[in-house]
Amino acid sequence: MDRFVVSRSHSEAYHSYRRRALWLSTVLICCSLTAAAQNITQRGDKSAPFSTRATHLLGFANAKNNSTGTLSVQNDSLQFQQNGKPGTQVKIGSVRDVFLGGESKQVGGLPMTLGKAAAPFGGGRAVSLFAHKKYDTLTLEYADADEGIHGAIFQLAKGQGELVKNELIAQGVTINSRKDQSTKESATEAKHENK
Amino acid sequence: MKTSKCGLSIAFVTALVAVILALPGMLPGQTAAAKSSSGDGISAARWSVQVDQVDPGNLELAYSFQIAIYENLVEELKKTNQFQQVFRDGDLKASEAPNLLVLKTTVEQYTPGSETRRAVTTVSGATKLTVRSQLLTREGKVVLERTVNGDVRFFGSNLRATHNLAHNIAKTINQSSWSGSGEPTAILTGQL
Numbered sequence: 001m002d003r004f005v006v007s008r009s010h011s012e013a014y015h016s017y018r019r020r021a022l023w024l025s026t027v028l029i030c031c032s033l034t035a036a037a038q039n040i041t042q043r044g045d046k047s048a049p050f051s052t053r054a055t056h057l058l059g060f061a062n063a064k065n066n067s068t069g070t071l072s073v074q075n076d077s078l079q080f081q082q083n084g085k086p087g088t089q090v091k092i093g094s095v096r097d098v099f100l101g102g103e104s105k106q107v108g109g110l111p112m113t114l115g116k117a118a119a120p121f122g123g124g125r126a127v128s129l130f131a132h133k134k135y136d137t138l139t140l141e142y143a144d145a146d147e148g149i150h151g152a153i154f155q156l157a158k159g160q161g162e163l164v165k166n167e168l169i170a171q172g173v174t175i176n177s178r179k180d181q182s183t184k185e186s187a188t189e190a191k192h193e194n195k
Numbered sequence: 196m197k198t199s200k201c202g203l204s205i206a207f208v209t210a211l212v213a214v215i216l217a218l219p220g221m222l223p224g225q226t227a228a229a230k231s232s233s234g235d236g237i238s239a240a241r242w243s244v245q246v247d248q249v250d251p252g253n254l255e256l257a258y259s260f261q262i263a264i265y266e267n268l269v270e271e272l273k274k275t276n277q278f279q280q281v282f283r284d285g286d287l288k289a290s291e292a293p294n295l296l297v298l299k300t301t302v303e304q305y306t307p308g309s310e311t312r313r314a315v316t317t318v319s320g321a322t323k324l325t326v327r328s329q330l331l332t333r334e335g336k337v338v339l340e341r342t343v344n345g346d347v348r349f350f351g352s353n354l355r356a357t358h359n360l361a362h363n364i365a366k367t368i369n370q371s372s373w374s375g376s377g378e379p380t381a382i383l384t385g386q387l
Contacts, residue, residue, distance in 0.1 A: 103353065125314070129315055132314075139262050144283075146287050
């Protein structure tokens with residue numbers, strides 16, 4: 001009888017440890033995934049170039065539209081480098097204006113959209129309710145060698161747009177009197193979504 | 196009877212030969228017609244266009260939308276190959292172009308949409324844009340004036356409306372009866 005009690009308590013302790021270990025590993029995996037998903041902003045010391053993860057939507061030099069890469073400010077130029085490809089750059093002196101905006105977008109891209117469309121009983125719609133994320137949009141206006149006006153739009157993680165803008169201002173970019181539309185835009189969109 | 200049959204067959208063969216001989220004669224005519232129409236294309240290509248920045252009018256249109264319309268317009272107009280050169284606003288080389296038209300775009304209506312709302316409901320949350328596009332000569336004569344719409348109703352981000360709008364503007368200019376001969380025709384006003 002005693003033997004039975006001992007073995008039972010051993011088994012319970014074993015199960016408890018196993019549960020804790022499982023819980024701990026789950027937390028660790030979640031943390032590592034979150035850390036990987038977060039945009040990296042490297043700003044260790046002031047001399048190091050500023051860089052952040054960004055999605056180029058359109059217009060920046062010869063960069064491909066809707067491509068993800070690293071946006072960095074270094075050597076008096078704003079550079080966008082796609083993963084594993086040579087970067088394209090624009091002189092900071094040619095940047096005439098910077099605007100911040102905000103937008104809420106569905107996450108997951110085309111695979112997620114197809115998955116949601118294929119989900120039965122409108123399950124995809126329910127997923128859409130939660131599968132959206134807010135982003136900053138950074139709009140730049142710059143001039144080329146012939147003074148022709150160009151515009152570029154980048155999509156960054158929430159809060160990163162302000163950092164890039166501040167960095168550009170620190171590098172000498174003058175901001176036009178037109179106000180940033182991030183708050184206004186977000187408010188409009190929120191109002192529209194709540195309807 | 197036999198002779199009439201023989202005569203008929205001779206006539207048929209003669210007609211066939213005549214048709215075969217006549218066909219190559221017709222083909223050069225068609226080619227010439229095609230050439231002449233492509234010749235018109237060349238005369239149209241003598242014109243260059245300068246795309247001005249988008250005027251938001253009295254509307255509170257996000258600056259990213261204004262820039263996106265402008266950039267997409269430049270791209271779409273380049274794609275049509277209708278113009279010899281497509282200049283950007285402020286381009287110094289535009290002043291040297293002999294035949295220059297200026298494309299002005301004024302936003303008339305803007306309905307902000309929501310990608311989430313589109314994904315959830317399908318029928319609502321569309322982003323809609325309506326603009327007035329004017330093609331002017333250097334002297335300010337209006338050559339073409341159209342009201343064009345662009346929207347995104349189902350899939351895609353809100354900025355996709357700007358791409359659709361620019362595509363529609365380029366298509367309107369391409370399909371319009373504006374000759375490109377140099378003489379501004381009567382003002383064409385319409386809606387796409």
